[in-house]
Every structure is written in C-alpha cells, then in structure tokens.
Amino acid sequence: xxxxxxxxxxxxxxxSGSLATDKDLEKAFSSDxxxxxxxxxxxxxxxxxxxxNLQLVRTAEMADIQAVxxxxxxxxxxxxxxxxxxxxxxxxxTPFSIYKASGILYAKGLKxxx
Amino acid sequence: MALELxxxxxxxxxxxxxxASSRIKxxxxxxxxxxxxxxxxxxxxxxxxxxxAAHAWKGEVKATVxxxxxxxxxxxxxxxxxxxxxxxxxxFSTASKEVREMGFGAGMGLSNxxxxxxxxxxxxxxxxxxxxxxxxxx
Ligand SMILES: Nc1ncnc2c1ncn2[C@@H]1O[C@H](COP(=O)(O)OP(=O)(O)OP(=O)(O)O)[C@@H](O)[C@H]1O
Ligand SMILES: [Mg+2]
Numbered sequence: 001x002x003x004x005x006x007x008x009x010x011x012x013x014x015x016s017g018s019l020a021t022d023k024d025l026e027k028a029f030s031s032d033x034x035x036x037x038x039x040x041x042x043x044x045x046x047x048x049x050x051x052x053n054l055q056l057v058r059t060a061e062m063a064d065i066q067a068v069x070x071x072x073x074x075x076x077x078x079x080x081x082x083x084x085x086x087x088x089x090x091x092x093x094t095p096f097s098i099y100k101a102s103g104i105l106y107a108k109g110l111k112x113x114x
Numbered sequence: 115m116a117l118e119l120x121x122x123x124x125x126x127x128x129x130x131x132x133x134a135s136s137r138i139k140x141x142x143x144x145x146x147x148x149x150x151x152x153x154x155x156x157x158x159x160x161x162x163x164x165x166x167a168a169h170a171w172k173g174e175v176k177a178t179v180x181x182x183x184x185x186x187x188x189x190x191x192x193x194x195x196x197x198x199x200x201x202x203x204x205x206f207s208t209a210s211k212e213v214r215e216m217g218f219g220a221g222m223g224l225s226n227x228x229x230x231x232x233x234x235x236x237x238x239x240x241x242x243x244x245x246x247x248x249x250x251x252x
Contacts, residue, residue: 035220038157039229043149051217055164058132059217062139062160064153079129 001025001110003067003090006046009108010069010094010101016081017090023066029113030102034059042113048101052076057083057091066090071098117141117179123166125192128216131167134175135160141179151252154230155184161223162188162246168213169193170243182251183232189245195238202228202236 002022007014028046031037034055037047043064049056052074060068061083067090070076076084076091084091094101106112119141121134135156142152159175166173170192178185195201202224209219228234231248238244 032217033220034217035222035226038161039222039226043153053216054129055132055217058136058160062132062135062153062156064149 001046001105001108003092005108006067006069006105006110007092009104010092010096012069012092012094015076015091015093016084017067017088023090025066025110027111027113028102028105030098032098037063037065040113045113046105046110048098048105050074050098052080054079054083056080057087057089060084060089061087067092069094069101071096071101116181119175119177119179121175123163123173123175123190125169125171125173125190126167128164128167131163132160134163134177138177138179138184142184145179147252151250155186155250158227158230158248158250159186159188161227162186164218165223166190166192168209168218173243183249184252185247185249187245187247189243191243194240194242195236195244196240198236198238 002024004019004022025046030048032051037059044066046067047065048069050071052070057080069092073095139156170190173190176187204225205221207219207221213219231250233249235247
C-alpha cells in the first residue's frame with residue numbers, strides 16, 4: 001500500500017517525508033510498546049502507534065521501519081519531526097484510534113506482520 | 115584496521131539514548147555492511163543504551179568496528195542485576211511507571227540483545243554496575 005493511500009484511507013496528515021517517493025508498504029504492526037517493535041524481524045513496515053515521543057522515532061530508525069502512523073490525533077513534536085526528517089522516516093498523523101486505523105488499513109489490504 | 119567509537123549515557127536521559135546506535139548505524143552503512151546485519155547490531159546497542167537510561171545512573175558505550183565483526187561494551191554505574199538468568203527471561207522487568215509510559219519496560223531487552231548477537235557476556239555487581247560485552251559478525 002502506497003503512503004498516499006494510507007493517507008487517504010486513514011484521513012491522515014504527513015508531517016515528515018515527501019510523497020515524491022511514494023513508498024509502497026506490504027505490512028503493518030500496531031503497538032505502543034517499543035520493546036515489542038524492536039523484536040520484529042520484518043522491515044519496511046508501517047508502524048501504527050499511540051506513542052508520540054522521541055524514542056518512537058529512534059526505535060523506527062534502529063528497526064528500519066519506513067513509516068509511522070500516529071493514532072488518535074497525537075501530534076508529533078518538533079523534535080520528533082526533526083529527527084524523522086534526518087532519518088528519512090515518513091511520519092503521519094491520523095485522528096482515528098489505533099483500532100480504527102488498523103481495521104481500515106487491514107481491510108484495504110495492508111497485511112499484518114503476524 | 116579497527117575503528118573505535120565511544121559515547122556517554124546518563125541515567126534517566128531517554129532523549130539521548132540512541133545517539134550511540136544512531137552514529138554506529140551510519141558508520142556501518144558507510145562500510146557497506148548488509149542491512150540485516152546492521153539492524154541486528156544497532157537494535158542490540160539501542161536496547162543496551164535504553165537499559166542504562168532506564169535502570170542505571172550513568173554509563174558508556176564503546177564499539178570497536180573491525181573487518182569481520184563489531185565488539186561492543188556497554189558499561190554502567192548503577193544498581194546492578196542481582197539475578198542475571200532471571201533478568202534474561204522475556205517478560206521479567208523492574209522498570210518504573212515512567213519507563214513504561216515511554217514505551218519500554220516489557221522485559222524484552224536482554225533476551226532481544228541475546229537474539230541479535232553472536233557472543234554475549236553480562237557481568238554485574240550489586241550496587242556497583244553492569245557491563246554487557248557483545249560481538250556480532252557481519
Ligand atoms: N543496566 C542495568 N542495570 C540494572 N538493572 C538492569 C540493567 N539492565 C537490565 N536490568 C534489569 O533486568 C531487567 C530486564 O531487562 P530487559 O532489558 O530485558 O527488560 P526491561 O528493560 O525491563 O524492558 P524492555 O527492555 O523490554 O524495555 C530490568 O527490568 C532490570 O531489572
Ligand atoms: Mg531493557
């Protein structure tokens with residue numbers, strides 16, 4: 001699923017990254033626990049989370065995660081956006097809950113990591 | 115030709131935990147090491163950095179980037195780990211509420227470090243500190 005499609009389906013806003021290189025992602029994972037995210041073997045995924053802090057962006061960097069969707073209207077801080085831009089991480093914000101965003105994207109064909 | 119890198123970490127400072135793994139990731143990328151190997155190495159270093167921030171008072175990361183492997187030593191001054199085999203068990207955690215609110219404290223870190231490294235040694239003295247030494251082949 002293209003980032004542009006994720007934005008459309010989740011009514012999201014892009015706050016870091018550009019749509020010029022509209023990445024195509026196959027799978028997603030939803031979690032607020034960075035400890036769990038760091039155990040994934042899968043890369044190039046979308047992470048859907050309610051955790052909006054710098055550790056989230058660091059975790060995405062180390063785990064080679066391509067894009068993060070911040071759920072339930074949690075705004076990304078200026079610090080987060082700066083670090084995301086530095087690392088080429090796509091950061092999106094959606095007003096939807098984790099459950100709703102995950103359900104919609106799953107139904108539209110974005111697969112689960114497991 | 116080995117490259118030596120060193121970083122300091124302060125206890126409680128989560129925004130700086132990740133500086134070492136981030137820098138080391140850039141160095142390994144420049145050396146054209148494959149992405150899978152880089153991920154394993156930097157995830158292990160990041161978990162160890164977060165453990166210093168979450169559980170210890172201060173510490174440091176020292177990395178020796180060699181031709182075939184990287185050797186990493188993460189040492190801290192802190193409370194130490196009383197029972198290392200218990201601490202290694204997935205799910206065991208003494209993390210504070212603050213640490214949990216930051217997205218950590220699931221008790222997965224040490225077992226994840228074990229999973230991502232080829233050699234791992236943990237030494238700890240109660241009330242003094244902990245030293246993790248690990249090596250990963252590329
Ligand atoms: N550097 C350290 N100093 C003191 N205690 C530590 C240190 N590292 C780990 N521990 C102890 O071992 C436990 C397990 O560590 P581990 O990294 O596996 O999980 P965690 O840090 O609690 O949670 P997670 O890593 O999933 O965020 C910790 O909760 C803590 O009690
Ligand atoms: Mg840990």
